Amino acid sequence: MLWRLSSALWFCAPFVVLLILWAVFIPYFDVNPRLFPHLSSVIQAGIEGIKDGTLIQHIGASLLRVAVGTVLALLIAIPLGIAMGVSPIISSFLTPLFRFFSVLAGIAWIPIATLWFGYGFGAITFVIFNAVFFIVTYNTLLGVSTIPLQVRNAAASLGAGRWAMLTEVLLPGALPNIVTGIRTGLGFAWRGLIAAEMIATNVGLGYMLFVARDFYRTEVIVLGMIVIGVLWLLLDRLVLAPIERATIERWGMVQRA
Amino acid sequence: MKDLTIRNLSKTYFDPYVGTNVTAVHDVSLKVEQGEFVCIVGPSGCGKTTILNMIAGFIPHTGGEILVGGRPVKGPGPDRGVVFQSFALFPWRTVLENVAFGPKMRGVRKVEREKIAHEYLALAKLTEAAGRYPAELSGGMQQRVGVVRALANEPDVLLMDEPFASVDAQTRMTLQEELTRIWQEKRPTVIFITHDVAEAVFLANRVVALSKGRVLDDIAVDLPRPRSWDALNDDARFKELSGRVLQLVRSA
Numbered sequence: 001m002l003w004r005l006s007s008a009l010w011f012c013a014p015f016v017v018l019l020i021l022w023a024v025f026i027p028y029f030d031v032n033p034r035l036f037p038h039l040s041s042v043i044q045a046g047i048e049g050i051k052d053g054t055l056i057q058h059i060g061a062s063l064l065r066v067a068v069g070t071v072l073a074l075l076i077a078i079p080l081g082i083a084m085g086v087s088p089i090i091s092s093f094l095t096p097l098f099r100f101f102s103v104l105a106g107i108a109w110i111p112i113a114t115l116w117f118g119y120g121f122g123a124i125t126f127v128i129f130n131a132v133f134f135i136v137t138y139n140t141l142l143g144v145s146t147i148p149l150q151v152r153n154a155a156a157s158l159g160a161g162r163w164a165m166l167t168e169v170l171l172p173g174a175l176p177n178i179v180t181g182i183r184t185g186l187g188f189a190w191r192g193l194i195a196a197e198m199i200a201t202n203v204g205l206g207y208m209l210f211v212a213r214d215f216y217r218t219e220v221i222v223l224g225m226i227v228i229g230v231l232w233l234l235l236d237r238l239v240l241a242p243i244e245r246a247t248i249e250r251w252g253m254v255q256r257a
Numbered sequence: 258m259k260d261l262t263i264r265n266l267s268k269t270y271f272d273p274y275v276g277t278n279v280t281a282v283h284d285v286s287l288k289v290e291q292g293e294f295v296c297i298v299g300p301s302g303c304g305k306t307t308i309l310n311m312i313a314g315f316i317p318h319t320g321g322e323i324l325v326g327g328r329p330v331k332g333p334g335p336d337r338g339v340v341f342q343s344f345a346l347f348p349w350r351t352v353l354e355n356v357a358f359g360p361k362m363r364g365v366r367k368v369e370r371e372k373i374a375h376e377y378l379a380l381a382k383l384t385e386a387a388g389r390y391p392a393e394l395s396g397g398m399q400q401r402v403g404v405v406r407a408l409a410n411e412p413d414v415l416l417m418d419e420p421f422a423s424v425d426a427q428t429r430m431t432l433q434e435e436l437t438r439i440w441q442e443k444r445p446t447v448i449f450i451t452h453d454v455a456e457a458v459f460l461a462n463r464v465v466a467l468s469k470g471r472v473l474d475d476i477a478v479d480l481p482r483p484r485s486w487d488a489l490n491d492d493a494r495f496k497e498l499s500g501r502v503l504q505l506v507r508s509a
């Protein structure tokens with residue numbers, strides 16, 4: 001526990017140093033606020049945004065899109081990946097395709113997404129969906145194909161039928177790869193989200209950043225950047241990384257980094 | 258527990274590298290009585306794993322028949338428990354859950370199947386490890402789990418494919434002694450595959466020598482039980498039997 005606390009503090013230390021440098025040097029050199037804001041005005045903008053609800057609204061819109069896009073993607077990607085992974089021929093045939101789309105997934109889809117869904121929720125959720133879907137499908141496929149044949153044989157000779165094979169062997173066996181896929185996919189999704197929101201909507205953190213630029217409101221821009229970064233770190237460190245640790249490392253299925 | 262009958266069993270593989278058919282098992286016939294411990298011994302590549310995989314139902318046979326308790330084998334099933342050289346434990350399940358897996362598949366309720374699992378873990382002196390994950394155990398401990406996982410499902414026949422080949426020599430001797438002790442207590446029908454002649458003679462009631470996919474001969478082992486390496490290392494009868502099996506295997 002003490003160790004966890006000190007490692008968390010150590011993680012925060014460079015940010016604290018950065019904030020101190022910011023608080024000291026921006027006023028010291030009298031930097032034009034149209035180029036870079038004072039720390040105090042960013043804090044001010046944050047408080048105002050919370051008070052009048054706009055910041056919360058933007059955060060809420062962004063998180064909702066990520067949640068919907070991700071859940072939809074997982075609902076389809078995991079069963080599909082497992083189905084494909086069961087057959088070595090299908091999985092090796094499709095692997096290059098999913099690799100290709102994993103790399104492509106993200107903002108490259110925005111133009112076509114806006115043509116299909118118009119500006120707003122649909123297009124952006126589609127971008128998130130793509131970012132998560134291809135990577136998670138590919139990783140699930142990979143995960144299933146890494147389960148040793150003998151482990152599947154063992155389950156079969158202990159009486160596992162089709163359904164038990166799926167829930168007791170294929171799913172947990174692929175889980176390390178699935179979790180890694182979700183973590184990577186969400187990383188791409190989060191970046192894609194911000195970019196998509198700059199182009200294709202009128203609410204959300206990306207939109208907030210982009211509009212503030214038109215009014216030279218650097219304090220809002222920087223506030224947005226901080227919120228985007230902090231939200232991701234919280235999501236990754238407090239949700240995704242612990243899941244990976246709790247299951248996978250204990251199972252000894254991936255080496256400790 | 259039931260008996261096992263193999264009649265004129267054969268297996269022909271298509272070898273994609275050579276582009277021709279390779280016959281790995283020729284016309285093998287074998288009868289294993291209920292409660293018997295049979296070792297199949299032979300050099301690597303002689304078709305041992307192929308025979309075992311066909312009995313387990315993991316691969317189809319191309320000729321002959323396999324009957325367990327009179328019924329033909331079609332695919333894997335809980336009447337034939339398997340212990341693998343690679344252990345093949347479920348890494349995402351604790352030791353207890355691994356052992357309770359078979360009963361769970363049979364629909365045994367949680368309290369009941371954990372009781373069964375604990376019973377079998379105690380048999381292999383694994384009580385302490387019940388809550389651990391396989392990755393946290395040594396190879397020898399993992400294979401103990403592999404053996405009792407198969408036994409806890411109370412199969413008619415227990416199939417073991419070089420189960421102790423990947424543990425160190427000291428541990429192997431302990432595991433062999435424990436296996437003979439557990440076998441005496443539970444009396445399962447066992448087919449145990451090995452390339453190690455001494456191991457075969459130490460464990461078996463009967464040793465079947467295999468070479469190039471054919472059965473050479475069948476040698477009864479009349480050594481008294483319980484068996485221990487301390488007692489058998491210098492035992493004249495053990496040496497004589499081992500010598501005979503070795504000669505048989507090497508002569509082919």
Ligand SMILES: Nc1ncnc2c1ncn2[C@@H]1O[C@H](COP(=O)(O)OP(=O)(O)O)[C@@H](O)[C@H]1O
Pocket residue numbers: 270271272279281299300301302303304305306307308
């Ligand atoms: N899947 C396969 N395809 C083609 N040939 C195989 C296959 N499996 C085994 N063989 C061949 O069958 C023979 C017997 O193999 P195996 O049963 O594994 O022997 P053992 O277990 O006694 O070492 C070997 O010559 C091996 O190359």
Ligand SMILES: [Mg+2]
Pocket residue numbers: 305306307
């Ligand atoms: Mg073999």
